[in-house]
Amino acid sequence: MHNLNPEDFSCPLPIMEYETIQLAHGSGGRLSAELVSRFFLPRFGNETLNRLEDQAVVDFSQGRLALTTDSFVVDPLFFPGGDIGDLAINGTVNDVCMSGATPLYLAAAFIIEEGLPMVTLHRILLSMEKAAKSAGVQIVTGDTKVVNRGCCDKIFITTTGVGRVPAEANISAANLQAGDTIILSGSIGDHGMAILTSREGLSFASRVQSDTAALNGLVARMLQASPAIHAMRDPTRGGLATTLNEFAAASGAGIVLQEAAIPVRPEVRGACEVLGIDPMYVANEGKLVAVVPGEVAGTVVAAMRSHPLGREAAIIGEVVAENRGMVVMRNALGAQRIVDMPVGEQLPRIC
């Protein structure tokens, strides 16, 4: 009995009439109301959400807003290092803060397949609650729909986020300039390989954990160190290679990477070797890549390394005037190769 989790006591599964989600839970009637009042509000409740209006009305000072939305369809729902709940919070928080913005409010929409066990939904909501608290954001409005069995796979979650952009931030993929330095916040490929190696059919023992995490704290520290960040993104689907290609395409600049400088965990490398996958194309959910002027690179890296999510931050390459619009990687022997956009479907439903 040593495995008891105190959270299971503090947040017991609310007693409901049904053990699984019924179509009527999405009807807008009594069961819907019960689901909201007994499942959602205890987890996410705050002054704005508790009003249960058709919309959230929030105060906002003058300035610029960052707004983003993302859908989460990950399979399996629970994977080593995370689940669809914290992924749905962290993913949207990260998309907001890659503009330099401070994330403030989230909206969450749930599409639930009839028959989903209440206990599964509860686990997901607990995880969202924890992730939202840890990222310092409030869920202020939401929606729930229930669809017939087979019309979606267990549960899909869409989160929308808004944040306040600081006046001095001007972060865009189009801003790359020759002489800029490329900084990566840590090892690549963890999330994608955690999902892949936990999928059914791959009888494959692995210790790979997803890196899902909210990066707004790390970003705040970076901006404090230098507001001069030119571009920043979290390399999710398509991995680091895709994000860097997006940078190169948007700015028309060339990128040269040093292969040896890109950190990959040994267990991720091992799994990638066995499955024939290049970690450059594997998804991350708690990493960012930033492009900064060469002269502030050292300061930004030092600031990142002082944050728990940036301890392994490293300079991985530079922006050059040659090979415009392309990403090139130099290996330890000095030979170069192109790092292209991926083609086709490497792995569906990773987030």
Add this chain to the structure above:
Amino acid sequence: MKYVDEYRDPALAVRLLAEIRQTVTRPWVVMEICGGHTHAIMKNGLDQLLPAQVELVHGPGCPVCVTPVETIDRAVAIAARPEVIFTSFGDMLRVPGSSSSLFMAKSAGADVRMVYSPLEAVALARQNPEREVVFLAVGFETTAPGNGMALLQAKREGLTNFSLLASHVLVPPAIRALLSSPANRVQGYLAPGHVCTIMGWQEYVPLAEEFKVPIVVTGFELLDILAGLLMVLRQLEAGEHGVENQYGRSVSRDGNPGAQRIMAEVFAVRDRPWRGIGVLPASGLVIREHLAAYDAERKFAVETIRVREPEACQSGSVLQGLIKPDGCPAFGRECTPEHPLGATMVSGEGACAAYYKYHRTSHA
């Protein structure tokens, strides 16, 4: 990572490159047979690091690339049947047939699933007794025993809803065909390490003797390829021709007898068409008569297939080492990984895809 990093040591690579430079006194043309070699050569940029006198040409050893269009068309037709769960390795899904690929069939409603092992397909057959599970078995001698084993496993379990759509090919007949061609200019070969792990190196001895070419069985890591190349070049410079084994940690003279037994039990050798090359005698494997119940080709009668190949595609010449991928007028223009005209642009082991992926800068 243990047992990998040792074979990628940059300092040792620099030393081997220096030895190659010292060894070579005149131009030589060496072919790496296997697409795995091509991929490793391009990924490591070895073509940029070797002396200019050493020309590497890329061989036909990409199973996806040489799978006949007819097989893809047959796969698409079988996959479209409502009772079928069609399984395959990922690479094969995007290979264009005459008018469709397995991916296109999937989006049109066929139940096509990517698996990492034929045994996963056997498990699917066990779990779905009301469905027919078909595995697309392609590859050289390397994958034939594993696929054969899956068939025998299904037979042992009494599964009647599992079958292979087999399209296996053999390496030595392909080397013989290339060496017999009047257009041949290859003087030495890197032979495929994985194929030889199964078959051993002894079956290459008659080829080296008859055609007086050095053949070195070579592994797939950076140092393997450099060491294998150095061995070929030393033989060429000394005017020798024999079979050598660089990949001793995996390959023996006679190979893996257990795997060979399974191959012989399940498959018979037949003449076979290679995509882009033509029919090569005794170069393919078909499922033996007494196992016909596990042969998807016999199980699912598919109406006569009329094959159509794009005219602009010169993958045949690429596979025979007659032209480099960027020598094809369609390369990077009509033909890209998003819109491949031929299989060589699709597979991770295809020479055109490797050129496009790693070395477009110098040609674009």
